[in-house]
Amino acid sequence: MKEILNIQKQLLPDLLDTMKERYTILHHIMVSGVVGRRTLAGSLNMTERVLRSEVEFLKAQGLLEIEAAGMRVSVAGRQLLESIEPMVRELFGLNELGGRIRKHFGLKQVIIVPGDSDTSPHTKKELGRAGAAVLRKYVSKDEVIAVTGGSTMAEVAYHLSSSTSLKGSWFVPARGGLGESVDFQANTIASTMAKKTGASYRLLHVPDQLGEDAYQSLMQDTTITEIIEFIRKARIVIHGIGEAMVMARRRKVDDATTASLLHEGALAEAFGYYFDRGGRIIHKMPTVGLRIDDIQEMDCVIGVAGGKSKGEAIVSVLSFGHEDILVTDEAAAIEMVQMLPS
Template sequence: MQRFIEMQQKLLPDLVPVMRDRYMLLRSISHQQPIGRRALAQAMQTTERILRAEVELLKETGLLYVTAAGMSLTEEGAQVLEEMEPLASDLFGLSELAEQLQQVLGIPQVVVVQGNADHSAWVLEELGRVGARLLKQYIREGDIVAVTGGTSVASVAHHLAPAPSFRGVQFVPARGGLGERVELQANTLASAMAAKTGSSYRLLHVPDRLRPDALQTLMEEPQVQDVLSLLQQTRIVVHGIGDALTMAKRRSYTEAELQELRASGAVSEAFGYYFDAAGQIVHRLPTIGLQLEDVQRAETVLSIAGGESKAKAILSFAKQSCQNVLITDEGAARAILSATRL
């Protein structure tokens, strides 16, 4: 297949960019359907005039249908998209990007999806779709799965579906609540994943950031002890990777605390730990939940993060050498490779 694609690129060099653009158009519609032309043009960072011709062509070939509500894929369009997926990675150079990242980051499995999550909302959905597929691949009956909060993990929850392998699985929040929308908190996502897969879940009703005295008191609560015991038995971890200062601001750090983080060189955040560019811990939240040693003991750790703005954070956390799988996008992948070549 790779050889066929190489020949195609030599004989018909204009064909590959056209296929790429139309594949991305179909994929974008599939994640946002029904969607109007103006909204789609904004999502794909193009103009309605350019988009109109492509939409008309795909409509004429029977891959799209248009109603007053917007554009959607036909059954044939969905089938074409599914059949193209195995080709897409080679056709668009994503397999090569993934292999380069595996070598640079030292992560056994890397999957790169098209686009840049910083610029296109549909890319986040694509990250979630792939994350859900890989979780289904790795899950085993009776597993305990720890999940963090955030938009990337929320997208995974959105794309999960029942499967026999989810029988007896428990989803457990990796941390307490964070000062963000309730639908993005770990408790909410653990329950959503359980509902989507027909599994069970536990909740951790504690704030994400605690005073030392409150931390000690809550640690003695039986319900908290029960959840912490489950977290120590976690086999699979599903988590996002945050930019250090962005996460600190979401946790309502004071300006003085933010300045301390800047001075320490904090680049990334995961599980309440802040890491510098060398992957060293420079700050740690006094919080209840999954600890880094628990993550390192887990058999499978799925990290999900996209957008070129996350490149430094992804590179920083990778130096912890505790993740088996990274799911990212072209924007982040190219930014990481560019940074490591300097």
């Protein structure tokens, strides 16, 4: 396939550009569900006139359905998108990017979606869809799955469905999360994932960040310790990755700690731990939930994060050395590869 695409690039470059454009339109519509032409044109930075012509072509091919509420991908369109995905990954150069990242960090699998989550809501949704697909692939029945909070994890939860039956499994928050926006709390995301897949869930009703005295007090509560022991039975964890300073501001970290994080070169945050460029843990917040020792013993650790701004943070967490699978986007992957030795 790669050889054929290389020949086409040389002899028919315009054809490949057209294929990319039509794939992108069709894929945007599929991820959106139903979308109006004006909204889609804005998302793709296309004029309505150019988009109208392409939409009419895709409709004539039986790949799109036009309704009063907007455009929807037909069954045939979904089948086509699924069948050409390997070709598209090669066409966008995503296989090569993923291969370099996988080899350098010793990962089992790297999935890269086109685009930049920082600037495209569609790419953020696609990141969630890809994360949900990976979770479906690796989770078997009667598992305990730990999940973290954040907007990307919320997208993963959104893209799970009843077609993935995980009856007998449990979703649990990886750590306490009261204090963030309710929609992005680990408790909310764990319960959403469970309800969408027919699984069960347990919640951890403690603040995201604690003082030392409050932490020691909570750890004396038998109800809390019983839930924590259950959470530590998880063999799979799916989590987001944050930029260190962004997460410090979001969690209202005190000035002295923030200054220390800057001085120590903190680049990333995950599970309440802050990492430097080499993957060294330089600070741990006093939070209730999974410890780094628990992460190291997991059967499958899945990181889902994207956006050009996250490239450095993702490299930082991967350098710690305990991820198995990475789901990211094209912009983050390019940033990551530029940081790797040639």
